[in-house]
Amino acid sequence: MSIRPSRPRVRITIPFGVIEPLFALVDCLIIVAAGAAGGMIYQRALGGTFADAGFYAGLGLVASLAYVLAAHFLGLYRLNQLLEDEQDGGRVWAGWCLAVLVLAVVLFLFKSGGDASRGSVVCLFALGGAGLVLSRRFGKRCLRSALLAGTICGRRAVVIGSQGELAQLTKGDLLVRFGLDEVERITLPRSEAAGWSSQTPLRLGETLMKRVRDAAAEEIILALSWSNPQDMEMLLDQLRVMPLPVRLLPDRAASTVLRRQASMSQRLYMVEVQAAPLSAVDRMVKRLLDVIVAATSLVLFTPLLLIAAIVIKLESKGPVIFRQHRHGFNGKSFVIYKLRTMSVQEDGGTVVQATKQDPRVTRVGRVLRQTSIDELPQLLNVLQGHMSMVGPRPHALVHDYEYGSMIANYAFRHHVKPGITGWAQVHGYRGGTPRLELMKGRIALDLWYIDNWSLILDLHIMLKTACELIRPRNAY
Numbered sequence: 001m002s003i004r005p006s007r008p009r010v011r012i013t014i015p016f017g018v019i020e021p022l023f024a025l026v027d028c029l030i031i032v033a034a035g036a037a038g039g040m041i042y043q044r045a046l047g048g049t050f051a052d053a054g055f056y057a058g059l060g061l062v063a064s065l066a067y068v069l070a071a072h073f074l075g076l077y078r079l080n081q082l083l084e085d086e087q088d089g090g091r092v093w094a095g096w097c098l099a100v101l102v103l104a105v106v107l108f109l110f111k112s113g114g115d116a117s118r119g120s121v122v123c124l125f126a127l128g129g130a131g132l133v134l135s136r137r138f139g140k141r142c143l144r145s146a147l148l149a150g151t152i153c154g155r156r157a158v159v160i161g162s163q164g165e166l167a168q169l170t171k172g173d174l175l176v177r178f179g180l181d182e183v184e185r186i187t188l189p190r191s192e193a194a195g196w197s198s199q200t201p202l203r204l205g206e207t208l209m210k211r212v213r214d215a216a217a218e219e220i221i222l223a224l225s226w227s228n229p230q231d232m233e234m235l236l237d238q239l240r241v242m243p244l245p246v247r248l249l250p251d252r253a254a255s256t257v258l259r260r261q262a263s264m265s266q267r268l269y270m271v272e273v274q275a276a277p278l279s280a281v282d283r284m285v286k287r288l289l290d291v292i293v294a295a296t297s298l299v300l301f302t303p304l305l306l307i308a309a310i311v312i313k314l315e316s317k318g319p320v321i322f323r324q325h326r327h328g329f330n331g332k333s334f335v336i337y338k339l340r341t342m343s344v345q346e347d348g349g350t351v352v353q354a355t356k357q358d359p360r361v362t363r364v365g366r367v368l369r370q371t372s373i374d375e376l377p378q379l380l381n382v383l384q385g386h387m388s389m390v391g392p393r394p395h396a397l398v399h400d401y402e403y404g405s406m407i408a409n410y411a412f413r414h415h416v417k418p419g420i421t422g423w424a425q426v427h428g429y430r431g432g433t434p435r436l437e438l439m440k441g442r443i444a445l446d447l448w449y450i451d452n453w454s455l456i457l458d459l460h461i462m463l464k465t466a467c468e469l470i471r472p473r474n475a476y
Helices: 014-045 053-073 079-083 090-111 120-146 163-167 172-180 206-214 228-240 251-256 280-315 363-371 379-385 395-404 410-415 438-451 454-469
Strands: 155-161 181-188 219-223 246-248 269-276 323-326 333-339 387-390 419-421
Touching: 014 053, 014 079, 014 120, 014 228, 053 090, 053 120, 079 120, 090 120, 120 172, 155 163, 163 181, 172 181, 181 206, 219 228, 228 246, 228 269, 280 333, 280 363, 280 379, 280 387, 280 454, 323 395, 333 379, 379 419, 387 454, 395 410, 419 454
Parallel strands: 155 181, 155 219, 219 246, 387 419
Antiparallel strands: 246 269, 323 333
16 A cells, blocks of 8 residues: 655735625626526516527626615725624615616617616616625635735735834734735834934944845835834835835824725725835836847847857867856846956955956957957856846946945846846946046936836837947947
């Protein structure tokens, strides 16, 4: 008798954001079905046929749209209302009566009252109302079961706050009230005599940043007292390096008042104190452009890459592809690919920027660098998702550490993926930056690009890059 290991069951989760649309969709289907059924039942009772079932289903569709709007404004689709045990049949019937009244007005305005049987409309009203009440009770029961089973998931969030503010927030509260799925909770240190900002200056080091990155969060949530703005400002200064939206929760005083209101979702009372550099749609559009351009370019330039590889191998010993660690999106490290143009392969703590007439650069390497052919292997980085076609150029790790402590907002460059070309490069910043002023100029252009990104801007930079390659200024 052999015992087969059981396969792990695939866990199906329901995103928090689809609960309201899902309940609204079910209500629409019930009303449309009630319209068709009401028309058929009444016509059949009179000895007629089912020929007008489509017409009455259309009436149900009009009524369903009116009901969904009314139910939304009555707060019937809010998650905290759906999870409560209280009977809300009265509000359901109120919204349904309003929807049927809207249907009657529509029939009058379009002079279709004669086409619609009053008996069929009465059947629609009775069946629709009963169906809405019963389906809501059943749906609320299923929703509570799903919440207890952990099937519902919200937006992945790292919650950072003071001990007092975090004490009022359980993981369930964050999900029900704000639609947040807490994946990491970080409690700030606090002195007994004063706030943590005055007694323990917070420095979010690499360990804490790693916790935020490893959590794969979609946003950062702050739970701080609104009466201590200095705490917020100090924490925000540290969080600006993260390319995630940062939102502030209502504190204990505000939450006491907000729990009593029923007209608006408490999610609307979260304050966005830092916006994400690119929206989800923007990232999707930019990624689609990257894949199309990178894949096409790689096919076109493969013969050139093969020729360059052969020449590099014939001229000097060593690998054809040079690999070096760089910081990318959100400060995560990745390995960048380039054609080897030097006799050395520096990485880690000792990386010296190339200079004019640099003896480390080979003869073939000098040509490759001036024409930027050495950058072509980075098309593979783009396809891997580590880089973009357009974005701030990634620097060696040692230079990131060096300039990060010397230039304000340097870490903002990691709010988007690094690029093969960028706004700074088409403005002449292609080579090394031996002086601090040159690096500051490059960083200023990189930050402008992040703040003003658009698809048209990326296309403009790509076209301008092609023109810039004709005149190899500052490339050595």
